[in-house]
Amino acid sequence: MAEELAAITGTQLVRLLRLDGWQERRGFTREGIYFSKRFPDGTHRSTAIAPKRRPLAAGTLSAILGPKQTALGRVGLRVSLTARMFTTGSRVV
Numbered sequence: 001m002a003e004e005l006a007a008i009t010g011t012q013l014v015r016l017l018r019l020d021g022w023q024e025r026r027g028f029t030r031e032g033i034y035f036s037k038r039f040p041d042g043t044h045r046s047t048a049i050a051p052k053r054r055p056l057a058a059g060t061l062s063a064i065l066g067p068k069q070t071a072l073g074r075v076g077l078r079v080s081l082t083a084r085m086f087t088t089g090s091r092v093v
Helices: 009-018 057-064 075-088
Strands: 023-029 034-038 044-049
Touching: 009 034, 009 044, 009 075, 057 075
Parallel strands: none
Antiparallel strands: 023 034, 034 044
């Protein structure tokens, strides 16, 4: 059975992307905050995140974590959440 994604808000995801090294570009757009990141192998990815306080829909979160946008995947999300908990010494956001 597929593993369930954690319920995460847009605001929490924005914070996690910043911790992962994503750079904010063009400020706030109609779709949300635009982020981009250049990887060591030369590839470049970009995504827009709506900084909303309600949990993101599972399909939306899956698309953002997928290979066409952030390429973090479920494992990357879990690692980012764990790193965030250890760096702040508390719960995620």
